[in-house]
Amino acid sequence: MSLLLKNKEGDKRLLMGNEAIARGAIEAGLAVATGYPGTPSSEIIENLSRISRQAGIYVEWSVNEKVAAEAAAAASFAGLRSLCVMKQNGVNVASDFLLHLAESGTRGGMVLVPCDDPGALSSVNEGDARFFARMLEVPLLEPGDFQEAKDMTRWAFALSEEIRNFVVLRSVTRLSHASGMVSLGKIPRGRTQAQFRHAGALLDPESGPMISCLPGAPQFTHRRQQDKIRTAREIFETSPFNYYEGPRRPEVLIVASSICSLYSREAIAMLGKAGKKCGLLKMGTTWPLPEKFLQKHLSSAEKIVFVEEVLPFLEENVLMLAGRWTRGKGPKSYYGKNSGTLPSYGEMNPDLIAEALGKVLAVRRRPVRPESFAAKAGAFADNAAPRRELTFCPGCPHRASFWSIHSALKLDGREGFVCGDIGCYTLAAFPTGFNSLRTVHSMGSGAGLAGGFGRLRAFGLRQPILAVCGDSTFFHAAVPALINAVHHQADLTMVILDNRGTAMTGFQPHPGLPVNAMQESAPPVEIENICRGIGVETEIRDPFDLKGTRDALLSFLEKKEGARVLILRQACSLSPEKKKKNSFKVRVDENACRGERCGCNRLCTRIFRCPGLYWDNRKQVARIDDVVCAGCGVCASICPAGAILKEDAV
Amino acid sequence: MNIFGPKELMEDVILAGRCTGCGACVDICPYFGSHMGKTAMLFPCTIARGRCFASCPRAEVDLDLLSEKTFGAPYAEVPVGSHRKIFVSRSGARIGNANYQAGGTVSALLSFVLEKGIIDAAVLVDRQEGLPRPRRITEPQEVLSCASSSFAAVPVISELNRAVRDGYRRIGTVATPCQAVAAALIRINPLNEDEFINPLSFIIGLFCTWALDLRSMTALFSGRGLDLRSVIRCDVPPPPAEKFEIVTGGGKHDIPLQEVRDLTSPACAWCPDMTSEFADVSVGMLEGSAGKNILIIRTPFGEEIAEKAREERYIVLDEIPPEQLRNLERAAAAKKRRALLKLKKEGLLNTAGKGKRACFRLRPEILEKLIG
């Protein structure tokens, strides 16, 4: 049985942060979970989808985060407890709906879990989703460890029901993806009957319609919403998730949230004797801030250091309160990101915190710079592991696709360019994709930007315009942009890199596939039908057919008017159906290899650079690394000497 | 000859607007490709001395050396280039009728060499979907389907390179003057490669004053509502007509010649050769007589082929009237003077010193004569 369903109260188990969140939701009697995949959030929905049948819950990978939030809200309106999960960027997508939802309020407990990625380890930015809580005027919780991840999730549902609004529970990569011991709680029995009660009076929170706004009358819904946040503040004043540890009158008081409370504890220990002068105020409820609680603790020290990832959210909100306290208590010294004591980008770590504390305490410490740490780690890794650049996997269809895209644009010769999007193929901004992408922003923005460029003919823009997006991204946000381009007669060629799944985040299904999150069969929505349905000339090619792909692109680029779609369909080489199943046995004929001589100059190992190929310096020939090669056979069609041979694999 | 690599080829020729699109650098390796008559570098190559540079007709071509190796004499001071004889010609009784540009001499000679097994593949130009493309044939009866001129720059030599890659070693090719220089360069093994075998048996040069940029030509046609696919032939009638004639399935269309000249590939302005001086034989129009050609015989091999083709009635040869010869020389001299003056002005002839690469090299006294 899955750990998430073990019903042994008090059992201690090692859980990953994301599992702990999922478990917390199960212990709260979760009915519906929705989300859109994105690192570091994906395992929450994945874990829930695996137990959906046994737990009697409904789990959905939605087409995008806004739709996920809407689906979760509907469950809440019907009186069920629902969870909605996304990475930080997803909150931007969902925010339009969320701002309305915050005003209409919710019924069954609804918890929104954004997982931030400080340091942008697997993201294109390190947006700090906490600011949304303040803007949306809803409560924000930040678990500080694995036990809290579970317990606060469970509690968040109760809080949501108490104030009748959704609650944001923010995780970060190092909480979501690390593991720790968690003591399990009880799983409730029984199931809530879903029913949307809507016949009551307009503003009746129990049985009225769920309408976000009464135009021109914020005194009703908006004021009601602010009453809720005041209630939350009262509750937070006594929350067990905020607590102090350390001497009664510390010289320095650290105010930390999320995983930074663990780092701070470690930093204090690293400081030894000096550390004894530090106290840690660990905050779990970070919006709205419990003012009285904070005032009490801040008055105990003269120097306050804020430790958090990424932006100074907690810091600035506390300073705002502190502005009111100066009378009587006198001014204090505040250290954090605004003072330059700690950086407001990248991940936090105990070294950084210890160094900052050392400065504030004026104790001499050898500074530990993350750069020097990185240099040390790099030097160590250089000896122990081969150098690796950011690269597509062996057998990746994207390498083949961008080979053709790059070649077509060069041949076309009019300085055409590619507007990129979000997925593994974002790597095509780098040499592994022949530096093809010339713009990269949010999901769907490639098509949107390309559509914008495609309307600049009147201003003399003559360059051919390409957009690329993945299959999941297509459904997520590219469809409206494509429709816009069609309607406004933008000239563009859109390439949909259809690798049959949301590959980057771990093959979550999307509406184009015949299966849903719960592994039930589902009607696939065909990308080509959508494109043709909106009147776009659409072709489908196998990107492993390099010549066919290039020629299709060249003929599309030659056309001057309107939008066109080329679907390059080939499953990801790591996809479950392909993994370990090589199509070809590939080898290099040493005698035929031209190597560095004119006529080749190591095209395969110098330019194509699939990790399955390597240059044998001693023999001066290319070779296949059988362990790495995925057997796609594409390199056989790029070799100008016909020296790379492929045979059907047995 | 001074030979450099793809980096210098890009700088001196492609990026400098001197590339003729001949295709000599295309398909000898994966780095250069051709599309819509234009040559492009697809990926960076770092080789210092490459076949691409070596066979380019616009990069460090030593005309004296090339002449020496092709004709056994330095670059000729006569405007039509080294030659043995000049005739008026047309296709003979052995050859049927076809959509010849003029007398059909080119088609007839190619049919002859293919039929006699003197070559085993021929590279010429055909139309596909209305767009001119190089085409390789191995059967004599295919020659006639490629008759008539497309006035666009076509990467003929890239198809020659592909034929070599596919193992052909007795190839015949049609060639405009820039293409003939490339073909002649390929013949002389400029890199002194050990494995070299001359793959080219027969080069038929075409006269050429200018070639059109294919994209501009396509735009011109479609701008006039002409479907490229329905184009049967194009003609430039002799002066003072000043028009470009297009015959389509739907009838005849005239475009003012100046409009067409404006679409000339910029590379043509650097070209000093009107008569394909480095071919085995060269063929052009005989002014004022539709249905006839001028045939210039340059190499002994070219002479042998022309003689045999005449004996076997593939072609008919007549003496060239002195008036026509003078017109030809005058036109050829004018093109040569124009281009050499421009090249000289830009400092692209006989450069000396480090980092100063030339387009052409030739004996200064001959240069002065040709310009003068």
Ligand SMILES: Cc1cc2nc3c(=O)[nH]c(=O)nc-3n(C[C@H](O)[C@H](O)[C@H](O)COP(=O)(O)OP(=O)(O)OC[C@H]3O[C@@H](n4cnc5c(N)ncnc54)[C@H](O)[C@@H]3O)c2cc1C
């Ligand atoms: C771009 C261009 C410009 C020309 N300019 C002149 C000129 O200014 N004065 C002049 O007297 N003659 C010129 N000619 C040559 C002329 O048009 C005829 O090709 C020549 O007279 C041979 O006639 P023919 O009847 O023997 O040709 P055909 O027997 O009809 O054979 C013509 C051959 O030319 C080949 N060909 C067609 N288009 C091209 C092309 N774009 N590039 C290379 N080969 C091609 C065909 O494959 C065919 O084999 C030019 C030709 C071209 C291609």
Ligand code: SF4
């Ligand atoms: S040097 Fe050789 S391999 Fe490199 S681009 Fe030129 S022909 Fe190709």
Ligand code: SF4
């Ligand atoms: S002129 Fe010919 S060989 Fe030279 S760069 Fe252009 S296509 Fe290549």
